[in-house]
Every structure is written in structure tokens, then in C-alpha cells.
Amino acid sequence: MRVSLFITCYNDTLFPETGKAVVRVLERLGHTVDFPAGQTCCGQMHWNTGYQEEALPLLRRFVEQFRHAEAVVSPSTSCIAMMKDHYPLMAERLKDEKLKAEVAALLPKVWEFSQFLTQKLGLEDVGAYYPHRVTYHASCHGLRSLHVGDGPMKLLRAVRGIDLVEIENLEQCCGFGGTFAIKNAEVSSAMLAEKVRGVLNTRAEAVTGCDNSCLMHIGGALHRERTGVRPVHIAEILASEEGG
Amino acid sequence: MGAEVVAEGAREEVLRRIRAAIGEGSLADAAEIRGEWQALPRNYKRTASLERAAILEMLEDRLRDYDASVVRVKAGEVGAEIARVLAGRGKRRMVAPKGLAEAIGESLPAGFEFVVDDGLTVAELDTFEGVVTASTVAIAETGTIVLQNVPGQGRRAPTLIPDYHLCVVRAEDVVETVPEAMARLAGTAQLATTFVSGPSATADIEMTRIKGVHGPRFLDVILTE
Amino acid sequence: MSGTALDPTTAPKFQVAAKALIGDSQLRKNVRHATKVIQTKRAKVVGEMPDWEDLRESGMQIRQHTMRHLDYYLEQFERNCRAAGGEVHWARNAEEARQIVVGIVQASGAEGKSPTEVIKIKSMTTEEIQLNKALEAAGIHAYETDLAELIIQLGHDQPSHIVVPALHKNRSQIREIFRREMKLPGVDFSNLGGTPQDLADAARRFLREKFLRVKTAVSGANFLIAETGGVCIVESEGNGRMCLTLPETLISVAGIDKVVPTFQDLEVMLQLLPRSATGERMNPYNSIWTGVDKVSPDGPRAFHVVLMDNARTEILADEEARQTLNCIRCGACQNACPVYQQTGGHAYGSVYAGPIGAILTPQLMEMHHAQSLPYASSLCGACYEVCPVKINIPEVLIHLRNKVVKQQSAGLKLLVNPEVMALKAVALVFRSEGVFRVSQKLGRLGELALSRKDGQGVGWIEWLPGMLGGWTRVRDLRVMPKQTFRQWFEQRGKDAPGRRAGDAVEKADGDGR
Numbered sequence: 001m002r003v004s005l006f007i008t009c010y011n012d013t014l015f016p017e018t019g020k021a022v023v024r025v026l027e028r029l030g031h032t033v034d035f036p037a038g039q040t041c042c043g044q045m046h047w048n049t050g051y052q053e054e055a056l057p058l059l060r061r062f063v064e065q066f067r068h069a070e071a072v073v074s075p076s077t078s079c080i081a082m083m084k085d086h087y088p089l090m091a092e093r094l095k096d097e098k099l100k101a102e103v104a105a106l107l108p109k110v111w112e113f114s115q116f117l118t119q120k121l122g123l124e125d126v127g128a129y130y131p132h133r134v135t136y137h138a139s140c141h142g143l144r145s146l147h148v149g150d151g152p153m154k155l156l157r158a159v160r161g162i163d164l165v166e167i168e169n170l171e172q173c174c175g176f177g178g179t180f181a182i183k184n185a186e187v188s189s190a191m192l193a194e195k196v197r198g199v200l201n202t203r204a205e206a207v208t209g210c211d212n213s214c215l216m217h218i219g220g221a222l223h224r225e226r227t228g229v230r231p232v233h234i235a236e237i238l239a240s241e242e243g244g
Numbered sequence: 245m246g247a248e249v250v251a252e253g254a255r256e257e258v259l260r261r262i263r264a265a266i267g268e269g270s271l272a273d274a275a276e277i278r279g280e281w282q283a284l285p286r287n288y289k290r291t292a293s294l295e296r297a298a299i300l301e302m303l304e305d306r307l308r309d310y311d312a313s314v315v316r317v318k319a320g321e322v323g324a325e326i327a328r329v330l331a332g333r334g335k336r337r338m339v340a341p342k343g344l345a346e347a348i349g350e351s352l353p354a355g356f357e358f359v360v361d362d363g364l365t366v367a368e369l370d371t372f373e374g375v376v377t378a379s380t381v382a383i384a385e386t387g388t389i390v391l392q393n394v395p396g397q398g399r400r401a402p403t404l405i406p407d408y409h410l411c412v413v414r415a416e417d418v419v420e421t422v423p424e425a426m427a428r429l430a431g432t433a434q435l436a437t438t439f440v441s442g443p444s445a446t447a448d449i450e451m452t453r454i455k456g457v458h459g460p461r462f463l464d465v466i467l468t469e
Numbered sequence: 470m471s472g473t474a475l476d477p478t479t480a481p482k483f484q485v486a487a488k489a490l491i492g493d494s495q496l497r498k499n500v501r502h503a504t505k506v507i508q509t510k511r512a513k514v515v516g517e518m519p520d521w522e523d524l525r526e527s528g529m530q531i532r533q534h535t536m537r538h539l540d541y542y543l544e545q546f547e548r549n550c551r552a553a554g555g556e557v558h559w560a561r562n563a564e565e566a567r568q569i570v571v572g573i574v575q576a577s578g579a580e581g582k583s584p585t586e587v588i589k590i591k592s593m594t595t596e597e598i599q600l601n602k603a604l605e606a607a608g609i610h611a612y613e614t615d616l617a618e619l620i621i622q623l624g625h626d627q628p629s630h631i632v633v634p635a636l637h638k639n640r641s642q643i644r645e646i647f648r649r650e651m652k653l654p655g656v657d658f659s660n661l662g663g664t665p666q667d668l669a670d671a672a673r674r675f676l677r678e679k680f681l682r683v684k685t686a687v688s689g690a691n692f693l694i695a696e697t698g699g700v701c702i703v704e705s706e707g708n709g710r711m712c713l714t715l716p717e718t719l720i721s722v723a724g725i726d727k728v729v730p731t732f733q734d735l736e737v738m739l740q741l742l743p744r745s746a747t748g749e750r751m752n753p754y755n756s757i758w759t760g761v762d763k764v765s766p767d768g769p770r771a772f773h774v775v776l777m778d779n780a781r782t783e784i785l786a787d788e789e790a791r792q793t794l795n796c797i798r799c800g801a802c803q804n805a806c807p808v809y810q811q812t813g814g815h816a817y818g819s820v821y822a823g824p825i826g827a828i829l830t831p832q833l834m835e836m837h838h839a840q841s842l843p844y845a846s847s848l849c850g851a852c853y854e855v856c857p858v859k860i861n862i863p864e865v866l867i868h869l870r871n872k873v874v875k876q877q878s879a880g881l882k883l884l885v886n887p888e889v890m891a892l893k894a895v896a897l898v899f900r901s902e903g904v905f906r907v908s909q910k911l912g913r914l915g916e917l918a919l920s921r922k923d924g925q926g927v928g929w930i931e932w933l934p935g936m937l938g939g940w941t942r943v944r945d946l947r948v949m950p951k952q953t954f955r956q957w958f959e960q961r962g963k964d965a966p967g968r969r970a971g972d973a974v975e976k977a978d979g980d981g982r
Contacts, residue, residue: 009899012954013909014947019954035958041899046892048848050870054896061900085864144850173807177847184845185939186488190811191847192943220944223929251569255559258725258778262540265786269537277538281730284530287523288737306750363766366681366715386743386751399767400714400756404707405681422751426736433697433732434553436767439739439755444707447747448617448633449640449665450499451506457616457669458676459707459754 002032004069006062006110008076009041015212018075021239022113025126026073028239036065043090044082049179052093059090063102071120072110075235077142077211078178080112085145112142113235114210118151124158129242131161134232135204137195137218139211140173152210152234159237165202169194176217196221199229206232292420299384299420300467303413306387310442311455312463320350322412325466326376327353329410333464338410339364339372339402347378347396348412348468361402369401374408375460380432382418383425386441389413389465390425393436400436409460411440415469475627476599477834480818482841487816496637500629500813503636504804510748511801511855518744527737529859532795535730536785542695542728543776549698550774553760560777563598569775570600570687570720571607577685577718577771584609584685590702590709591615592689593631593798594722596820597833598779600687611687612679614708616672623650629814629822632746632800637813643668651675676708686712686769690723691797692738693774696731699759700774703742705752713756719769725776726794738797741857745799780833789868793828795858800825802852802862808845817842824852828865836872843869887936906955913949920948 003026007019023033042062043055062083066072074080084107091100117123136156142148156164175181175191195218199207207222209215212233219231263270272280292299304314317325330338330353340358345351352358358376361369378396379389389411391397403409419425429437444459455461480486490496515521535542547557558573560566575583587604589595589611601611601622613622617635621628624646628634635643644663651658653675661671688709692701700721702709713719729738735757743752761772784793803809803823814822819830819839827846831839843866846852852862878889898908920928928948933941940946952960 007954009905013912013949016950016952016954016957020957023958035955037955037959038902040902040905043899046896048867048870049892050843050867050872050874051892051896052867052871052874054893057896057900140847140849140851144854171851173847173849173851175807175847177849180844180847182936182939184484184487184808185942186484186491187808187811187845188847188939189943190491191807216947217944220940220946223923223945223947224931224943251558251560251565254561254565257561258559258776258782259540259543261778261782262543262725262785265782266537266539270540272538272541274541277541280534280538284527284534285523286527286737288520288527288740289523290736310753370681383751388751393762393765393767399765400710401767404710404714422740423733423736426733426739430732433694433757434699434759436759436762437757438710439751439757441749441751441753443753444705445753446616446669446706447506448615448620448635448706449643449668451503451633451636452665454665454669457673457706457708458614458680458711 002034002070004066004072005033005035006039006042006066006072006074006079007035008074008079011075011212014216015233018212018233018235021233021235022073022075024239025235029121029123029126039065042079042082044079045178047082047086047090056090056094059087059094059103060099063099063106067102067106069106069109071116072106073113073116074110075113075210075233076213077112077139077146077148078213080110081141081145083107083110112146112148112210114152114155115146115148117155124154126155126158126238128159128238128240129161130159130237130240132206133163133165133202133204134206134208134237135165135167135199135202137167137174137199137207137209137214138170139209139214142210143171148210155234155238156208160242162237165204167198167202169198174214174218176214178213181217192217192221196225200227204229206230208232208234208237210234288423289421290423292424294420300415300418302420303382303384303387303418304467306384307442307465310387310463312387312442312465314465314467316467316469318469322348322466322468323350323353326410326412327355329464329466330356330374333374333408333462335373335408337373339369339375339406341377341396341398341402343395344376344378352376361398364402366401366405369405372406374410375402375406376410376412377403378412378414379417381425381428382413383422384418384420386422388425388439388441390429391438391440392429392432394432400438403438403440404459407460408462410464410466412466412468415467418467475815475819477819477830477838483816483818483845484841486818487812487845490812490816495639496813497811499637499639501810503633504810507633507748507804511745511804514744514748514750518740524737524740525857525859528741528857529795531729531734531737532858533792535728536726536791536794539725539728539785542730543725545695546693546698546728547776549696550760551698553698554763555698555760555772555774558773558775560775560779562779563777566598566722566775566777566779567600567603570722571603571609573718573720573773574604574609574685574687575607583607584683586610586612586679586683587685587687588612588614588679588683588712588716589618589686590688590704590712591618591634592687592722593820594689594724594777595687596628598722598777600722612676612683614676614679614712615704616669616706616708619672619676620646623647627815628820630800630803631798631821631823631825637815640665640668647671653678680708680711680715684716685718686716686720688712688719688721690721690727690774691742692735693723693728694732694735694757695728697759699732699757701735701755701757703739703752703755705747705754707754710754710756713758714768716769718771718773720773720775722775722777725778725781726796742797742799745801745855745857784832787832790828790832790865792860793832793865795860796825796829797858799857801855801857805851805855806846807849807851808847817845824862825860828862828869831869836869836876840873840876843873909949909953913951916948
């Protein structure tokens with residue numbers, strides 16, 4: 001299959017390793033990855049913060065870049081949730097019938113990375129090896145908007161060598177919430193403190209998930225407290241191989 | 245009572261605002277609205293799925309879950325059971341609605357004082373040790389007993405002020421689900437109706453459930469077959 | 470908290486109030502405990518209903534249908550309630566509602582003399598309009614009879630939850646309040662015990678005398694039944710039944726959103742509400758009555774309903790926010806909300822706290838009084854998941870944020886609001902891939918001054934200026950890697966022209982992760 005990668009703005013800039021890992025996994029599974037060069041951002045930050053007019057042009061850009069894709073894959077639950085939850089409404093707002101039809105045709109082909117593996121490809125074991133103690137953080141958008149369910153856990157369980165430990169309060173938000181972490185820093189910090197306690201209680205070496213924004217948030221506190229626990233996107237675990 | 249305190253023009257103004265807000269929804273006539281209502285999806289459970297015996301067991305179970313006590317008796321044994329339960333509770337002076345004996349199909353037992361409520365004052369009601377009533381419907385799934393202002397059940401105050409309520413429930417009045425109960429009540433929906441699910445309770449302090457605040461603190465149920 | 474009502478027109482911003490409350494460890498402990506207990510109970514009784522999602526769907530659709538024909542159903546309710554001997558009053562706003570209630574109470578006394586006391590059932594609507602203050606000003610004392618409301622009233626406190634208003638207080642705090650404030654001739658509350666049972670018993674003694682004596686009662690309403698003109702109130706303690714049954718005059722204040730089409734519709738609401746609100750299969754008491762009972766006298770001889778708008782029609786007019794009116798006030802969203810769990814209800818500056826408060830308050834009040842509330846959420850979606858009538862609270866929050874931004878962007882404010890400027894600038898960046906590339910480079914440069922390398926040679930930022938400093942108070946931020954993903958992908962294409970699927974890929978080059 002020819003997979004078009006939507007890397008997302010923050011993964012592109014801050015977490016290139018995640019994108020590289022996605023490419024490795026998909027190519028290892030025999031698929032071709034292309035990267036439409038004109039892509040930028042899904043518009044989530046603007047839409048969710050109240051700058052909806054500013055987000056609208058980004059919908060057009062996304063459709064222009066990906067309209068011919070066979071499948072679009074992105075290693076970010078929140079960006080995919082943004083598209084699935086809001087793009088139809090945004091197209092409605094733009095009063096552009098052609099765009100509306102294109103969005104309707106394109107969205108079913110858009111996949112969050114772990115769901116692409118488990119649901120589109122029907123895979124659990126992608127041939128990974130990762131000999132570490134790991135806990136999984138369920139990002140809210142993946143959990144409640146995309147309903148990833150235990151898909152990521154199934155992928156992780158199939159990883160050879162992994163010691164997977166479940167975190168307490170798996171479904172509790174880490175307190176990131178985009179601009180929430182800045183606008184309501186105190187509340188966000190209090191939520192984060194609980195999540196970090198949960199991570200530390202697992203005595204894991206690494207905390208993984210399907211969204212680097214949560215992991216950046218949790219990882220920021222883990223680093224500040226010099227815990228030695230590192231955040232790793234699930235794609236990076238799945239890309240790891242024995243002898244690698 | 246003549247408290248005609250009306251904000252001048254408020255009714256028309258509020259209705260005007262509503263109609264402006266909902267637009268074409270306000271143009272529909274009663275038949276259209278009725279049709280739309282009838283077409284609303286109701287895919288939830290609306291009929292019983294259990295056998296009769298299991299339904300009665302479920303009611304017992306749920307009532308006990310609320311700390312109510314339940315005894316099952318055959319027809320013809322209700323009067324004797326009322327006597328047994330009241331004696332066990334040490335109760336003697338009870339208030340009873342009009343038509344109670346007819347409702348339970350038996351005469352009330354001797355050895356107790358059953359005072360018929362013919363409009364007793366609040367202060368008078370406060371002097372009784374308890375109340376005995378029949379019931380209209382009971383819902384197994386939620387452990388609920390429904391009382392209405394009919395003979396055998398009476399006004400709401402007598403089942404509220406005394407601290408103890410002994411309620412007779414007929415097995416044929418027991419349904420499994422809330423929708424079945426509402427269907428049975430629909431014909432008498434305008435009567436004063438009280439759903440009782442266990443004794444009064446609160447969890448307002450540290451979410452600790454306390455049995456009995458203002459309503460009767462003790463509820464016993466006689467289930468007759 | 471002072472005894473003055475929570476009022477969004479004077480309350481501090483959510484962030485400011487939250488900061489102070491987060492420092493109150495006893496309050497946080499109390500809130501955490503209570504929300505956990507209710508959540509667990511709710512999960513259990515919802516879990517035993519295989520048709521829960523069908524009930525939610527029907528609940529939502531019944532509410533939507535009602536709103537679509539609200540004028541019809543209100544008029545139907547009015548007609549039927551009047552036919553049954555009830556009186557129906559309409560109020561455009563809080564002030565009118567207060568005047569109507571005070572007027573009815575004053576006229577309810579014997580021989581034309583105004584009573585000096587009324588008994589009250591817990592009602593969010595009367596809290597919303599600060600009715601007790603208005604009654605007090607007219608020389609009428611309102612006794613709150615719900616245990617939690619009594620705790621709040623005697624403690625000169627404010628409710629912090631829709632269903633369990635005093636969940637922020639623990640037993641020893643409540644005992645102190647009762648010992649200090651409960652006064653009843655011939656009863657000494659000063660050596661009151663400290664168990665919840667002791668405290669509930671004290672409330673029983675304190676209030677029973679009021680129930681048996683006071684002749685006028687004020688309530689809210691859970692549901693107004695258009696088809697019959699009946700009213701339904703759902704409660705636990707029996708204080709509701711006391712107020713609804715024993716007085717001679719009963720006044721029920723209800724928002725115009727409280728109407729349901731038919732008696733049958735209660736079969737949905739009475740399953741959704743108790744399980745969502747208190748985690749019970751059914752709450753101890755539901756009362757349904759219709760007007761005044763003339764044939765077989767039962768309950769008050771005079772019954773009044775006050776139908777109040779108070780900005781509800783404005784919500785109705787906003788199609789993207791209309792679903793707010795579906796709310797049946799169960800409080801499940803508050804218990805599920807990770808933000809509410811940290812701050813409790815007072816931070817929201819309104820009687821409506823938590824997620825539902827964050828969307829309801831800014832719409833009931835003028836938006837500028839409550840601009841911080843739509844942002845008091847991480848948009849985690851836990852509220853939507855538990856809502857029995859499927860209000861998509863995150864979606865409404867986002868919609869309201871857009872309204873806030875429009876207000877802030879209007880006029881000169883744009884030039885002095887750094888957030889507005891920054892987000893608008895970033896939006897321009899994303900509109901062009903070329904500009905995005907340049908800004909990625911500039912961003913890396915801008916970080917240089919702020920970053921420090923750790924032991925593995927990875928740069929981290931431990932301090933950020935201005936509003937961004939909220940991040941670095943407790944978190945570090947990793948600096949941008951030297952190479953973006955797109956640079957790597959392009960470089961790779963150049964290194965291996967003609968690469969096809971299945972070709973070996975070089976190992977991702979580590980940059981310190």
C-alpha cells in the first residue's frame with residue numbers, strides 16, 4: 001500500500017524520531033511511504049483555542065496535499081481526532097460543497113498510526129524487539145474520540161522482550177490540553193503530578209503512548225524531577241528490532 | 245389563592261424569544277409534533293426479560309440492598325403477617341389509609357390500633373409509631389415501590405411523617421423495568437404519586453450512606469402471591 | 470468563602486481562583502474522595518444496564534425534540550397545570566422571578582400577613598437567581614432543608630457541586646458548623662457527636678420542627694410534564710417530600726428548559742438521572758404531583774410554578790450551543806472532570822461548576838463576566854463520555870472559546886493581547902510550508918539562549934518568559950532537534966534515489982531520545 005505520512009507540525013519540528021520510526025515500521029511491513037511536502041498543521045491548536053477562522057485555511061491545505069492519497073497515516077491521536085471531529089463542520093462553515101465532498105471522501109482514509117496497524121492492517125505483531133520495562137499512557141483523544149481501545153496495548157504486548165506494566169488511572173488526563181497547560185498552568189501541573197506519580201509507581205524505564213504532545217508534557221516533568229524515566233512514542237518501540 | 249403576581253408581558257415576551265430562537269420548529273402543529281415525538285428512537289429495554297419468579301427475587305434482592313426487609317406470604321396470610329411484623333418491631337399504634345383492608349383483601353389483625361387517616365393534622369400524624377399501606381406498582385430492577393393517592397394508599401403525609409412504613413405489595417403489581425411501571429401508571433398519572441426506593445437516605449457527608457434522614461427510617465415489605 | 474453568593478459578575482478569573490484552591494489540601498482531599506466514590510458507584514450501576522447507550526440516545530433525542538418545540542410544550546404544560554388548579558407565572562429574568570416568588574410568599578400568610586419563614590428544597594435554579602437574598606431582604610428567612618444545603622447555609626458557605634453541594638467539607642468541619650450555628654430552643658447541639666449518623670440525626674431534629682410548622686415552601690423542579698401539567702422532583706432524604714406535602718403553599722421555580730413532553734418520557738429520565746447523579750438504581754424518593762388535589766386533598770392547597778427564561782432563550786438561539794439546555798443537572802460531568810477534581814466547585818465562580826458550569830455560566834451570564842471558564846478544561850472528553858443526555862461539552866467549550874476570541878479581538882484589545890497576536894501570527898506561518906520551514910529554523914535559533922545541555926548532550930529549556938512560563942514552572946522542555954523530520958525525509962530521498970517499498974531503511978539516527 002502507498003501510505004501518505006502526515007507528520008504533524010510538532011512532530012516534524014520537535015520529534016523527528018517518531019516520524020522516522022513510522023517510516024521504518026511501515027516500510028518493514030512492505031508499504032511505500034510518501035511525504036507530501038506542502039503539509040504543515042492540522043489546525044487543532046487554533047481551533048481548540050478559539051481561533052477558528054485561522055484554522056479554516058489549514059483544512060484546505062490538508063485536503064490539497066492529501067486528496068489523492070490511498071491512506072493517510074499520522075502518529076498523533078489528537079491531530080487525527082481534530083480532523084475526524086471537526087473537519088466536516090469546518091467544511092460546512094466554509095460553505096464549499098466541493099470541499100465538503102472531498103473531506104467526506106478523504107476522512108475514512110485517514111488513520112492514526114496504531115489504528116492503521118491494528119484496524120486497517122489487522123496486525124498486532126509487527127516484529128519489534130524492545131527489552132525494557134514500559135508503561136502505556138492512553139491519550140484522551142485516542143481513548144474517547146478515536147476509540148483506540150486496547151489496540152496500542154495489543155501492539156505492545158506483541159513486542160518481544162518488553163515488560164509492559166499497566167498504569168493506575170489509565171483513563172485520567174495528564175493535564176496537557178494544548179494551551180490549557182499554559183493558560184491554567186496550576187491546574188495542569190496538579191493533574192500532571194498525579195500522572196507522573198502513576199508513571200513512577202510502575203517503576204517503568206519508559207512511558208509510551210500514541211501522542212507526543214502528552215508525552216512531551218509528562219516527559220517534561222519526568223525530566224525536571226530527574227527521574228530517568230523517558231517518554232517514547234509507540235512508533236519508536238515498534239520500530240526497534242533485535243540487534244538494532 | 246389570589247396571589248396574582250404577574251410580570252407584565254413576560255409570558256408573551258418569553259414565548260416570542262423562544263419562537264425567534266427555534267425558527268421553523270415553532271411553526272409545526274400539534275399533529276406534526278406528535279408525529280415527531282412518536283418517531284423518537286426508544287431502543288432501550290421496555291419489556292420484561294426475566295421469568296416471574298426471577299422478577300420477584302430481583303425485587304426482594306434490590307429492596308434488601310436498600311436495607312428494607314422483605315417477607316413473602318400467600319394470599320390469606322397477609323393479616324397474620326402484618327401482626328407478626330408489627331409485633332416484631334414492637335409497634336402498636338399505626339395510621340392506615342382508608343380502604344386498606346379492601347386493598348389487601350383481608351381484615352387488619354386484632355391487637356393493634358389502626359387509626360384511619362381522615363385528614364389527620366401534621367401534629368397528629370407525628371404521634372404514630374408507623375403506617376401500613378398497600379401499593380400500586382413495584383419495580384424489580386430498581387427496588388422501587390410506587391404509591392398513589394387511592395384507597396389503601398392514601399395521602400402522601402401519612403407515609404412520610406411516622407418513622408416506620410410497612411407496605412404490602414401484590415406479586416401481580418410487580419414489574420421488571422421502569423418503562424413497564426410508567427405504562428401501568430399512565431392512566432392515573434395525575435394522581436399524587438411517590439416512588440419509594442428504600443428508606444430515606446443521604447450521602448451528603450463524605451459520601452457515607454446514612455439511612456433515614458427525614459422520611460421513614462424503617463421500611464418493611466410484605467410481598468403477597 | 471464568604472456568605473455572599475457565587476456571582477460570575479464579581480468572581481475572579483478561574484485561573485486565579487483555582488490557584489488559591491489548589492493550595493487547600495484538605496479541600497482537595499475532600500473533593501477527591503467524594504468524586505471518586507460517586508464515580509465508582511455510577512460506573513457500577515451504569516455497567517449493569519446493557520441498554521445504557523440506547524437510554525442516552527433516547528434521552529438526548531427527547532431533549533432535542535423538546536427544545537425544537539419548546540413554545541408548544543410550555544404552553545401545553547401551562548394549560549394542563551392551570552386546569553389542575555396550579556398557577557403558572559412567567560419570568561423574563563432573575564429579577565422578575567425573585568419578585569414573583571417574594572410576592573407569592575408575602576401573600577401566602579394567614580390574614581394577609583407575610584410569613585417570616587419558608588422551607589426550601591435544594592434547587593440550582595433558585596441558587597442561580599440568589600433567591601434567598603431577595604427573600605431575606607423582604608424579611609423572610611428561607612430554611613434550606615437538604616442536608617448539604619443546610620451545611621452550606623449554616624456555614625455561610627457556597628455550594629460547590631450540583632448534586633452534593635457540600636462535598637468539599639468533611640465530617641469534622643461539618644460538626645464544627647453545626648455546633649456553632651444550630652440553634653433550637655430546648656436542644657443543645659454543642660456536644661454533638663462526629664459521625665455522619667450523628668450529624669444527620671442533628672439535621673433531622675433541627676429541621677423536623679420547621680417541616681411541621683412552616684406553611685410555605687419553595688422548590689425547584691426536575692421535570693415539568695407538558696402532557697399532564699405535572700411536576701416531578703427527585704430526591705433522597707425526604708426533605709423534598711416534606712416541603713412538597715406538608716405546607717399550604719408551594720412555589721416551584723423552574724427554568725423553561727425543564728419541560729418534557731409526556732409522562733412516558735420520565736421512563737427514560739428516571740433511569741438516566743439517578744444512576745448518573747448518585748450512582749443509585751433509583752434515588753429514595755421521586756414525587757410527581759399535578760396542580761392541587763381537589764377530589765382527595767393531598768398536599769398544598771395553593772401551588773405555583775414560575776417559568777423562568779433568564780438567558781435560556783439566548784442559548785436556544787445559538788445552534789451550536791443549544792445542546793447545553795439538554796442538561797438534567799446530574800453532576801456526572803463534575804465527578805468525572807480531572808480539572809474539577811483538582812479545584813472543586815468554587816473556582817468556577819458560579820453555582821454551576823465543573824464542565825457543565827464552564828459552558829452554562831458564560832451563556833447564562835454575559836460572556837465577558839465568565840471569559841475564563843471555557844478555558845477551564847483540558848478538553849479530555851470525560852464529561853461527554855458520562856453525560857446521560859450526550860451533551861458534547863468539549864465541542865460547546867470550543868464554540869464558546871471562539872466567542873471569547875471574537876470579543877477579545879474586537880477593537881484595540883487585539884494590539885495589547887499577546888495571546889491573540891501570537892496565535893494569529895502562528896496561523897499565518899502554517900498557511901505556507903515555506904514560511905513554516907523558515908520559522909522552524911528561527912525557532913531553533915530563538916531557543917539557543919534559553920537551553921542547557923544535559924548529560925546526554927540533549928538541550929532542555931527550564932525557563933520560559935511571560936505566559937509561557939506556566940509550562941516551565943514544573944516541566945522542562947526539550948529543545949528542537951537539529952534536523953526536522955522533513956529535512957531528514959528529503960535528505961534520504963537524495964541519498965537513495967529510486968528507493969522503493971521494501972528496500973532496507975537505514976536505522977533512524979539517534980539524536981538523544
